[in-house]
Amino acid sequence: MTSCRILADGDVVVARQMARKRAGELGFSRVDQALIATAISELARNIVHYAKSGHIEITEVNRGRRFGLQVVASDQGPGIADIDLAMTDGYSTGNSLGLGLPGTRRLVDEFDIESIPGRGLTVTFIKWKP
Amino acid sequence: MNRRVPILRQGQTLIASVKDAVSDQEMRDLQARLLSDVVNTGASGAIIYVSALDVLDSFGSRMLSDIAGAIRLRGARTVIVGIQPEMALSMVLLGLSMGLVETALDLDAGLEILGHGVRL
Numbered sequence: 001m002t003s004c005r006i007l008a009d010g011d012v013v014v015a016r017q018m019a020r021k022r023a024g025e026l027g028f029s030r031v032d033q034a035l036i037a038t039a040i041s042e043l044a045r046n047i048v049h050y051a052k053s054g055h056i057e058i059t060e061v062n063r064g065r066r067f068g069l070q071v072v073a074s075d076q077g078p079g080i081a082d083i084d085l086a087m088t089d090g091y092s093t094g095n096s097l098g099l100g101l102p103g104t105r106r107l108v109d110e111f112d113i114e115s116i117p118g119r120g121l122t123v124t125f126i127k128w129k130p
Numbered sequence: 131m132n133r134r135v136p137i138l139r140q141g142q143t144l145i146a147s148v149k150d151a152v153s154d155q156e157m158r159d160l161q162a163r164l165l166s167d168v169v170n171t172g173a174s175g176a177i178i179y180v181s182a183l184d185v186l187d188s189f190g191s192r193m194l195s196d197i198a199g200a201i202r203l204r205g206a207r208t209v210i211v212g213i214q215p216e217m218a219l220s221m222v223l224l225g226l227s228m229g230l231v232e233t234a235l236d237l238d239a240g241l242e243i244l245g246h247g248v249r250l
Contacts, residue, residue: 009155030216031215034214035216037185038217089225102225106223
Protein backbone atom coordinates (compact mmCIF):
# COMPACT_ATOMS: atom_id res chain seq x y z
CA MET A 1 0.00 0.00 0.00
CA THR A 2 1.16 3.49 -0.81
CA SER A 3 -0.23 6.41 1.12
CA CYS A 4 -0.03 10.16 0.81
CA ARG A 5 -1.17 12.88 3.17
CA ILE A 6 -3.04 15.71 1.48
CA LEU A 7 -2.66 19.08 3.18
CA ALA A 8 -1.90 21.65 0.48
CA ASP A 9 -2.18 22.03 -3.26
CA GLY A 10 1.42 20.84 -3.75
CA ASP A 11 0.32 17.47 -2.33
CA VAL A 12 -2.16 17.13 -5.21
CA VAL A 13 0.82 16.91 -7.56
CA VAL A 14 2.69 14.52 -5.24
CA ALA A 15 -0.31 12.18 -5.00
CA ARG A 16 -1.00 11.99 -8.71
CA GLN A 17 2.68 11.43 -9.54
CA MET A 18 2.88 8.69 -6.93
CA ALA A 19 -0.18 7.02 -8.47
CA ARG A 20 1.10 7.30 -12.01
CA LYS A 21 4.42 5.76 -10.99
CA ARG A 22 2.68 2.86 -9.22
CA ALA A 23 0.32 2.31 -12.17
CA GLY A 24 3.29 2.29 -14.53
CA GLU A 25 5.12 -0.27 -12.38
CA LEU A 26 2.01 -2.47 -12.43
CA GLY A 27 1.91 -2.36 -16.21
CA PHE A 28 -1.04 -0.04 -16.81
CA SER A 29 -1.03 1.64 -20.23
CA ARG A 30 -0.07 5.29 -20.64
CA VAL A 31 -3.73 6.17 -21.14
CA ASP A 32 -4.82 4.35 -17.97
CA GLN A 33 -1.93 5.95 -16.03
CA ALA A 34 -3.20 9.35 -17.14
CA LEU A 35 -6.83 8.55 -16.26
CA ILE A 36 -5.79 7.33 -12.79
CA ALA A 37 -3.55 10.38 -12.22
CA THR A 38 -6.31 12.74 -13.34
CA ALA A 39 -8.92 11.06 -11.11
CA ILE A 40 -6.56 11.37 -8.13
CA SER A 41 -5.86 14.99 -8.98
CA GLU A 42 -9.60 15.74 -8.84
CA LEU A 43 -10.14 13.89 -5.54
CA ALA A 44 -7.01 15.33 -3.88
CA ARG A 45 -8.04 18.83 -4.88
CA ASN A 46 -11.50 18.26 -3.41
CA ILE A 47 -9.80 17.31 -0.12
CA VAL A 48 -7.70 20.50 -0.08
CA HIS A 49 -10.64 22.65 -1.12
CA TYR A 50 -13.43 21.28 1.07
CA ALA A 51 -11.81 19.37 3.94
CA LYS A 52 -8.36 21.03 4.28
CA SER A 53 -6.67 17.69 4.97
CA GLY A 54 -7.03 14.01 4.22
CA HIS A 55 -5.36 10.93 2.81
CA ILE A 56 -4.99 9.15 -0.50
CA GLU A 57 -4.22 5.42 -0.33
CA ILE A 58 -3.30 3.28 -3.29
CA THR A 59 -3.53 -0.50 -3.10
CA GLU A 60 -3.46 -3.38 -5.53
CA VAL A 61 -6.68 -5.34 -5.69
CA ASN A 62 -7.54 -8.81 -6.98
CA ARG A 63 -11.04 -10.01 -7.73
CA GLY A 64 -11.33 -13.39 -9.35
CA ARG A 65 -8.91 -13.27 -12.25
CA ARG A 66 -8.99 -9.52 -12.46
CA PHE A 67 -6.24 -7.28 -11.18
CA GLY A 68 -6.55 -3.58 -10.56
CA LEU A 69 -5.52 -0.50 -8.68
CA GLN A 70 -7.74 0.73 -5.88
CA VAL A 71 -7.58 4.29 -4.65
CA VAL A 72 -9.20 5.52 -1.45
CA ALA A 73 -9.44 9.27 -0.85
CA SER A 74 -10.63 10.05 2.66
CA ASP A 75 -11.05 13.10 4.80
CA GLN A 76 -12.76 14.27 8.00
CA GLY A 77 -14.24 17.35 6.38
CA PRO A 78 -17.85 18.49 6.07
CA GLY A 79 -18.84 15.51 3.92
CA ILE A 80 -21.66 15.59 1.41
CA ALA A 81 -25.29 15.81 2.49
CA ASP A 82 -26.82 14.79 -0.84
CA ILE A 83 -24.53 12.46 -2.76
CA ASP A 84 -26.98 12.04 -5.65
CA LEU A 85 -26.96 15.81 -6.14
CA ALA A 86 -23.15 15.98 -5.89
CA MET A 87 -22.93 13.32 -8.58
CA THR A 88 -24.99 15.44 -10.98
CA ASP A 89 -23.02 17.04 -13.81
CA GLY A 90 -22.76 20.76 -13.29
CA TYR A 91 -23.47 20.82 -9.57
CA SER A 92 -20.98 22.47 -7.25
CA THR A 93 -20.94 24.19 -3.88
CA GLY A 94 -17.33 25.23 -4.23
CA ASN A 95 -17.22 27.84 -6.96
CA SER A 96 -15.73 25.36 -9.41
CA LEU A 97 -16.95 23.85 -12.64
CA GLY A 98 -18.94 21.31 -10.71
CA LEU A 99 -17.60 18.49 -12.85
CA GLY A 100 -15.32 16.99 -10.25
CA LEU A 101 -17.13 13.92 -8.95
CA PRO A 102 -19.29 12.86 -11.93
CA GLY A 103 -16.35 13.53 -14.24
CA THR A 104 -14.01 11.51 -12.05
CA ARG A 105 -16.45 8.58 -12.10
CA ARG A 106 -16.19 8.48 -15.90
CA LEU A 107 -12.39 8.10 -15.71
CA VAL A 108 -12.49 4.89 -13.69
CA ASP A 109 -14.18 1.46 -13.68
CA GLU A 110 -15.72 1.37 -10.21
CA PHE A 111 -16.59 4.36 -8.09
CA ASP A 112 -18.10 4.61 -4.64
CA ILE A 113 -18.79 7.49 -2.26
CA GLU A 114 -19.57 7.24 1.41
CA SER A 115 -20.21 10.24 3.58
CA ILE A 116 -21.46 11.08 7.00
CA PRO A 117 -22.36 14.76 6.81
CA GLY A 118 -20.20 16.73 9.21
CA ARG A 119 -17.87 13.76 9.74
CA GLY A 120 -16.12 13.25 6.45
CA LEU A 121 -16.04 11.76 3.01
CA THR A 122 -14.51 8.61 1.57
CA VAL A 123 -14.29 8.12 -2.18
CA THR A 124 -13.08 4.76 -3.47
CA PHE A 125 -12.34 3.90 -7.07
CA ILE A 126 -10.89 0.94 -8.94
CA LYS A 127 -9.24 0.88 -12.31
CA TRP A 128 -9.01 -2.68 -13.65
CA LYS A 129 -6.12 -3.73 -15.79
CA PRO A 130 -7.49 -4.88 -19.16
CA MET B 131 8.42 25.15 -4.25
CA ASN B 132 8.52 28.09 -6.60
CA ARG B 133 9.28 26.99 -10.13
CA ARG B 134 7.96 29.73 -12.32
CA VAL B 135 6.78 28.83 -15.77
CA PRO B 136 9.11 30.64 -18.20
CA ILE B 137 7.49 33.01 -20.70
CA LEU B 138 9.47 33.62 -23.90
CA ARG B 139 8.85 36.22 -26.56
CA GLN B 140 8.93 35.50 -30.27
CA GLY B 141 8.02 38.61 -32.26
CA GLN B 142 4.46 39.54 -31.35
CA THR B 143 3.83 36.22 -29.62
CA LEU B 144 4.47 35.17 -26.04
CA ILE B 145 5.21 31.51 -25.40
CA ALA B 146 4.73 29.95 -21.98
CA SER B 147 6.20 26.48 -21.63
CA VAL B 148 4.54 24.54 -18.83
CA LYS B 149 6.65 21.90 -17.11
CA ASP B 150 5.72 18.34 -16.13
CA ALA B 151 3.89 19.01 -12.91
CA VAL B 152 2.46 22.36 -12.00
CA SER B 153 0.76 23.10 -8.70
CA ASP B 154 -2.43 25.12 -8.54
CA GLN B 155 -0.48 28.07 -7.17
CA GLU B 156 2.00 27.93 -10.05
CA MET B 157 -0.91 27.83 -12.49
CA ARG B 158 -2.45 30.92 -10.87
CA ASP B 159 0.94 32.60 -11.03
CA LEU B 160 1.21 31.78 -14.75
CA GLN B 161 -2.27 33.19 -15.31
CA ALA B 162 -1.39 36.51 -13.68
CA ARG B 163 2.05 36.85 -15.30
CA LEU B 164 0.97 35.88 -18.81
CA LEU B 165 -1.88 38.36 -18.75
CA SER B 166 0.30 41.18 -17.43
CA ASP B 167 3.02 40.31 -19.98
CA VAL B 168 0.46 40.53 -22.80
CA VAL B 169 -0.51 43.95 -21.52
CA ASN B 170 3.05 45.16 -20.96
CA THR B 171 4.51 43.92 -24.23
CA GLY B 172 1.50 44.61 -26.44
CA ALA B 173 1.76 41.06 -27.77
CA SER B 174 -0.94 40.04 -30.21
CA GLY B 175 -0.90 36.38 -29.30
CA ALA B 176 0.08 33.87 -26.64
CA ILE B 177 0.93 30.20 -26.85
CA ILE B 178 0.70 27.96 -23.81
CA TYR B 179 2.76 24.88 -24.48
CA VAL B 180 1.48 22.00 -22.33
CA SER B 181 3.14 19.01 -23.98
CA ALA B 182 5.20 18.16 -20.87
CA LEU B 183 2.32 18.59 -18.42
CA ASP B 184 1.43 15.38 -16.58
CA VAL B 185 -2.25 16.05 -15.92
CA LEU B 186 -4.76 18.59 -17.14
CA ASP B 187 -7.71 18.23 -14.78
CA SER B 188 -10.77 20.41 -14.26
CA PHE B 189 -8.83 23.08 -12.38
CA GLY B 190 -5.98 23.23 -14.90
CA SER B 191 -8.40 23.34 -17.82
CA ARG B 192 -10.40 26.12 -16.22
CA MET B 193 -7.21 28.08 -15.58
CA LEU B 194 -6.22 27.79 -19.24
CA SER B 195 -9.72 28.75 -20.42
CA ASP B 196 -9.71 31.74 -18.08
CA ILE B 197 -6.28 32.90 -19.27
CA ALA B 198 -7.41 32.62 -22.90
CA GLY B 199 -10.64 34.48 -22.12
CA ALA B 200 -8.83 37.32 -20.35
CA ILE B 201 -6.26 37.62 -23.12
CA ARG B 202 -9.07 37.72 -25.70
CA LEU B 203 -10.63 40.62 -23.81
CA ARG B 204 -7.30 42.39 -24.26
CA GLY B 205 -7.66 41.95 -28.01
CA ALA B 206 -5.05 39.21 -28.32
CA ARG B 207 -5.36 35.50 -29.06
CA THR B 208 -4.27 32.37 -27.21
CA VAL B 209 -3.49 28.92 -28.55
CA ILE B 210 -3.02 25.89 -26.29
CA VAL B 211 -0.38 23.70 -27.91
CA GLY B 212 0.64 20.09 -27.39
CA ILE B 213 -2.20 18.47 -25.46
CA GLN B 214 -1.13 14.82 -25.25
CA PRO B 215 -3.57 12.15 -26.53
CA GLU B 216 -4.10 10.53 -23.12
CA MET B 217 -4.63 13.97 -21.62
CA ALA B 218 -7.17 14.79 -24.32
CA LEU B 219 -9.09 11.60 -23.49
CA SER B 220 -9.07 12.39 -19.75
CA MET B 221 -10.40 15.88 -20.45
CA VAL B 222 -13.23 14.62 -22.65
CA LEU B 223 -14.23 12.02 -20.04
CA LEU B 224 -14.17 14.73 -17.36
CA GLY B 225 -16.50 16.77 -19.55
CA LEU B 226 -13.93 19.44 -20.41
CA SER B 227 -13.77 20.44 -24.05
CA MET B 228 -11.93 23.77 -23.60
CA GLY B 229 -14.88 25.36 -25.41
CA LEU B 230 -13.80 28.20 -27.60
CA VAL B 231 -10.10 28.01 -26.82
CA GLU B 232 -7.96 27.42 -29.88
CA THR B 233 -5.65 24.42 -29.81
CA ALA B 234 -2.85 23.21 -32.02
CA LEU B 235 -0.84 20.02 -32.26
CA ASP B 236 2.62 21.58 -32.25
CA LEU B 237 4.42 24.90 -31.94
CA ASP B 238 4.60 25.46 -35.71
CA ALA B 239 0.85 25.01 -36.08
CA GLY B 240 0.26 27.27 -33.08
CA LEU B 241 2.44 30.05 -34.51
CA GLU B 242 0.68 29.66 -37.86
CA ILE B 243 -2.73 30.14 -36.23
CA LEU B 244 -1.41 33.37 -34.71
CA GLY B 245 -0.14 34.49 -38.09
CA HIS B 246 3.53 34.17 -37.22
CA GLY B 247 4.29 31.03 -39.16
CA VAL B 248 7.75 30.67 -40.64
CA ARG B 249 7.52 31.80 -44.25
CA LEU B 250 10.10 30.30 -46.60
